[in-house]
Amino acid sequence: xxxxxxxxxxxxxxxxxxxxxxxxxxxxxxxxxxxxxxxxxxxxxxxxxxxxxxxxxxxxxxxxxxxxxxxxxxxxxxxxxxxxxxxxxxxxxxxxxxxxxxxxxxxxxxxxxxxxxx
Amino acid sequence: xxxxxxxxxxxxxxxxxxxxxxxxxxxxxxxxxxxxxxxxxxxxxxxxxxxxxxxxxxxxxxxxxxxxxxxxxxxxxxxxxxxxxxxxxxxxxxxxxxxxxxxxxxxxxxxxxxxxxxxxxxxxxxxxxxxxxxxxxxxxxxxxxxxxxxxxxxxxxxxxxxxxxxxxxxxxxxxxxxxxxxxxxxxxxxxxxxxxxxxxxxxxxxxxxxxxxxxxxxxxxxxxxxxxxxxxxxxxxxxxxxxxxxxxxxxxxxxxxxxxxxxxxxxxxxxxxxxxxxxxxxxxxxxxxxxxxxxxxxxxxxxxxxxxxxxxxxxxxxxxxxxxxxxxxxxxxxxxxxxxxxxxxxxxxxxxxxxxxxxxxxxxxxxxxxxxxxxxxxxxxxxxxxxxxxxxxxxxxxxxxxxxxxxxxxxxxxxxxxxxxxxxxxxxxxxxxxxxxxxxxxxxxxxxxxxxxxxxxxx
Numbered sequence: 299x300x301x302x303x304x305x306x307x308x309x310x311x312x313x314x315x316x317x318x319x320x321x322x323x324x325x326x327x328x329x330x331x332x333x334x335x336x337x338x339x340x341x342x343x344x345x346x347x348x349x350x351x352x353x354x355x356x357x358x359x360x361x362x363x364x365x366x367x368x369x370x371x372x373x374x375x376x377x378x379x380x381x382x383x384x385x386x387x388x389x390x391x392x393x394x395x396x397x398x399x400x401x402x403x404x405x406x407x408x409x410x411x412x413x414x415x416x
Numbered sequence: 417x418x419x420x421x422x423x424x425x426x427x428x429x430x431x432x433x434x435x436x437x438x439x440x441x442x443x444x445x446x447x448x449x450x451x452x453x454x455x456x457x458x459x460x461x462x463x464x465x466x467x468x469x470x471x472x473x474x475x476x477x478x479x480x481x482x483x484x485x486x487x488x489x490x491x492x493x494x495x496x497x498x499x500x501x502x503x504x505x506x507x508x509x510x511x512x513x514x515x516x517x518x519x520x521x522x523x524x525x526x527x528x529x530x531x532x533x534x535x536x537x538x539x540x541x542x543x544x545x546x547x548x549x550x551x552x553x554x555x556x557x558x559x560x561x562x563x564x565x566x567x568x569x570x571x572x573x574x575x576x577x578x579x580x581x582x583x584x585x586x587x588x589x590x591x592x593x594x595x596x597x598x599x600x601x602x603x604x605x606x607x608x609x610x611x612x613x614x615x616x617x618x619x620x621x622x623x624x625x626x627x628x629x630x631x632x633x634x635x636x637x638x639x640x641x642x643x644x645x646x647x648x649x650x651x652x653x654x655x656x657x658x659x660x661x662x663x664x665x666x667x668x669x670x671x672x673x674x675x676x677x678x679x680x681x682x683x684x685x686x687x688x689x690x691x692x693x694x695x696x697x698x699x700x701x702x703x704x705x706x707x708x709x710x711x712x713x714x715x716x717x718x719x720x721x722x723x724x725x726x727x728x729x730x731x732x733x734x735x736x737x738x739x740x741x742x743x744x745x746x747x748x749x750x751x752x753x754x755x756x757x758x759x760x761x762x763x764x765x766x767x768x769x770x771x772x773x774x775x776x777x778x779x780x781x782x783x784x785x786x787x788x789x790x791x792x793x794x795x796x797x798x799x800x801x802x803x804x805x806x807x808x809x810x811x812x813x814x815x816x817x818x819x820x821x822x823x824x825x826x827x828x829x830x831x832x833x834x835x836x837x838x839x840x841x842x843x844x845x846x847x848x849x850x851x852x853x854x855x856x857x858x859x860x861x862x863x864x865x866x867x868x869x870x871x872x873x874x875x
Binding site: 313321 | 710
């Protein structure tokens with residue numbers, strides 16, 4: 299079953315130089331392990347391919363039911379150099395939430411994961 | 417230990433400003449809405465110091481956050497009559513002038529003798545920059561590793577991020593207002609807690625708790641319902657949003673709350689969103705005072721609009737300070753035009769091609785030209801689904817160059833498109849785009865031992 303990240307997590311993003319950070323937070327603690335297992339470094343790299351020029355780093359914060367991603371080369375030079383509308387990476391949060399994850403049917407049932415609309 | 421460090425004593429630090437340009441009413445609302453001991457005002461972002469440095473070059477009495485004078489005026493009765501203390505990094509590159517302007521305002525308001533201002537200096541490395549470099553401090557760019565030599569002749573400002581020590585000293589010497597330059601945002605909150613509870617310089621867990629309390633409230637309402645994605649539709653009364661308050665205890669635990677009868681919302685999700693904001697490696701949040709571990713933070717609901725924070729761990733600080741250096745980089749300009757249905761995107765794309773061809777023909781040199789189609793791809797770029805016809809599209813085009821003349825010429829090429837480019841175009845009423853000088857940010861490290869802070873009490 300397909301699950302939209304936007305239906306199971308919230309997020310906030312910010313900047314440090316030319317790097318955007320995106321914190322992804324499970325909407326309920328029960329959904330955190332699923333997000334931790336499925337929102338992998340490779341999948342996030344693939345999602346932002348062509349959007350950022352650098353690599354991605356990933357950190358886990360189980361105490362906050364959250365993951366933190368650093369997206370390097372995300373802001374067109376960053377800070378004052380950037381010509382982009384989102385020079386400070388404020389809306390990379392919802393760009394991340396566009397991701398769609400795959401859940402096994404039994405997992406989706408036991409966690410009551412909301413199915414992505416067709 | 418200072419007096420009254422019993423375990424149930426509470427010290428309240430209220431955030432009244434999350435950046436220079438934040439809500440002018442917030443400081444007054446924080447001191448009038450209920451009991452607070454300290455008002456914390458954060459004015460400085462990465463690029464703010466360079467803007468202030470440019471102002472100081474034009475007028476040696478300037479170079480600080482002018483908004484602070486109005487804020488102090490609005491909270492003066494609380495400082496005078498109820499003993500609320502104010503801590504702000506409003507001093508920018510001129511804390512002394514900032515303090516004098518506050519004293520002058522207080523005199524004009526008939527509050528002579530009310531204020532005892534602790535002025536923290538020593539963060540400004542610009543006057544001694546060459547001696548510092550000669551002494552072996554390389555100040556290499558933390559991101560690129562480049563030597564500062566490559567931009568030395570264009571450096572506008574250089575400030576070390578300083579920690580809680582001089583603020584604690586100012587409070588100990590009786591200041592009821594502390595004005596700093598480039599203090600870390602978080603030290604503005606941690607210092608009064610350290611002062612009140614007598615936390616030792618190596619009590620890493622408690623110092624880390626103070627830093628994390630500071631991180632939660634340093635962006636003002638961004639932890640109390642502002643810019644909160646979680647259940648945003650149901651957040652009540654944002655027009656009357658309450659800014660956050662830390663209720664801290666001597667043991668390093670604290671509650672984040674806001675005044676009664678204010679809008680917004682404080683809950684575990686709103687606090688978590690702020691905790692992850694601008695986060696790097698969560699295991700090592702490095703400050704001048706302590707390295708805080710964000711993976712140790714525990715949050716629990718503690719009543720309506722109350723979240724309890726506990727369990728925080730810290731480690732010894734490093735022997736370095738971060739330095740924020742700003743240097744002249746070049747110039748940029750961004751202009752926009754709006755295209756209407758039908759075929760709005762196609763028209764905007766043609767306008768972009770025409771404009772780029774003209775810039776090319778003139779032989780203007782740009783480091784980068786960025787085109788965005790607002791309504792189609794400006795916020796999420798290629799991740800935005802291209803389905804359905806856009807009803808209108810804003811063409812947004814920006815250029816950057818070391819050469820100011822090329823950028824200036826670009827700003828004159830947009831308006832002609834209204835009459836000599838594709839049709840159904842509007843939205844040019846703002847006139848020509850402005851040429852902006854780019855002041856770029858150069859993060860570096862310096863040995864702590866090379867930076868000496870000073871505290872002066874003026875009244």
